[in-house]
Amino acid sequence: MAVPLGGNVKGRQGKRRPAVGLEASAPVGKKGRSADLSALKLPSHGYPTEHPFNKDGYRYILAEPDPHAPFRQEFDESNEWSGKPIPGWLYRSLCPGIVLLALHDRAPQLKIAEDRLAVTGEKGYCMVRATHGVSRGAWYWEAGVEEMPEGAAARLGWGRRYANLQAPLGYDKFGYSWRSRKGTRFHESRGRHYSAAYGEGDTLGFLLVLPERAAAAACTPNTYKDRPLVKFKSHLYYEDKDNIQESLNNLKALPGSRIYFFKNGECQGEAFADIYQGCYYPTVSLHKNVTVSVNFGPNFKFPPTTDCNYRPMSEKAEEAICEQTMADLLFLTENEGKLRLDTFNL
Template sequence: MDLSGETNQNLSKAGRQPKRKLTGNEAVTGTVGKKGRPAASDLSAIINKLPAHGYPLEHPFNKDGYRYVLAEPDPHAPFRQEYDESPDWAGKPIPGWLYRVLTPNAVLVALHDRAPQMKISEDRLSVTGDKGYCMSRCTHFVTRGSWYWEATIEEMPEGSATRIGFGQEYANLQSPLGYDKFGYSWRSRKGTKFHESHGKHYSDGYGEGDTLGFLIILPEQEGVRYLPNTYKERPLVKFKSHLYYEDKDKVSDTLKNLKIHPDSKIIFFKNGKCQGIAFENIYSGAYYPSISIHKNATVSLNFGAEEFKYPEILKEYNCSPMHDRVEAFICEQTMADMFFFTENDGKLRL
């Protein structure tokens, strides 16, 4: 899905950037009601019109060097009440710090953070490919600890294939996982493992009916601040009655700063049996469960909200189900917002 219209920057004057045109469907930035604030219908749309899985069905996709993060009003922001009651905001951009990242209420396939041609089931726990290799990421990432999830190959017609594993936010969505430095994957054909387009023999292949396990181990590092981005300094754009933070990709800078995460590991399992360590000392960063599919194979996912087919792996490897990231991520996002307001105390003005 494409965007159109112009995006207004919603930072203070010192932090504003030039306007950028969006292409495709109609999009408008932070429109305001008669009293100068977002119309009540806009705010209620954010809160009341979201599906049960917590994400709009019509949304901007992450692509063309830009990422879009769903936002909601931040009740703890300074001057929140003054802003809501002010009659002086007509036609003005909305400061991003008055909003906060809307944290997903379950680990699911991300609707916006995927190749648009991939088909996602209504419950967002199944993915079907289309033609050439392309990828979907999930809603939650991990930066430390040991985390596990499962995928079952529901259908794998002749000629189709999958590469599944873990990818960072800049792993190319229009490529197989493991194409670049941001992804690590396990391929169905011949069981090959892939990173940075280098394939190496790892295990036997897998196919229709197999349940695969994916474990990532990221030991905690001293001196690292494990908090997510607040995006509060980024502009807000409006699309189909919802507000999103707009953030520009920083791929080249991230590539330059990639560092090894000491003692990190990725391990794959097939029908409950460990296939051995696939990758060691991977790059540091935030890793999402990621699925790439060639042609029209279908893969279902289980992040632990329902019992795993092989729950004994959790105890044996002392790891947590990805589902447990939901509550932890809400806490981390709240802490990040608190730090932002503390560090900018006295600097934020309407």
């Protein structure tokens, strides 16, 4: 069963133009007071079925009320902020408790299964990322090729947040992929012979090794509490602007980093070495109506035979919650004075 596609956000000349229903304000109750979003129910798969997509240089991160935000009681009891935008620091980014395929961080034409563990392509190459990424350590995930009609193809592997969703993985500097046709490996649109082809019925494995000496800053996620909140279909989202050029300028190879691909339990050898430092997400890109399922662990069909002490991607969910909480606490601590001033000046 496919999840219904939501709205999208279109940019024009570098300026944000909201989709219908996307407003830079808080939801308002019957008396003009902002409604409490904690009462809003999420679907069983943990994300609104109608939502803004990451597109045109902007990213949208689902937010939830932060019960630990300072001065929250003063805001709740005050009539002075009625009708004003809710400060972003009163909320926090909703961190999923399980690793799944992202509904918002994908090309809209892709069809995501109800359990968010399978995806079907349509027409030209486009991609979807997982909900969680990793920036250090060794991590593994699996994909199964469920259906691959004649003429269809897949490129699977690891991609960063800036990898173009409307292109095959490995099209730019932000992704490393393994193509079903001829088993070619791709990075920056350059294909190199790697292995035999794979197809329907095969189970593929993806092992990423990032040295622990990776910069500590890369291990602490962004806090979005200083970002504006926008409303879409009764939910609030942080709006964050991409800076792709800055990221391109700061690309640095990470010595000792490696990527290995596996086919039905057999390692196909080292695919890439000394990749660019950064946060990498399990990524699926599909051409035409191929269907691929994903398995983020902890139980794999073919656990990789390697001396590397890897972790299943499923373990990243709990770790990410801890990392995000730490980032939020650091922001609130460092900005306590400014937040107090803003609170009582409303």
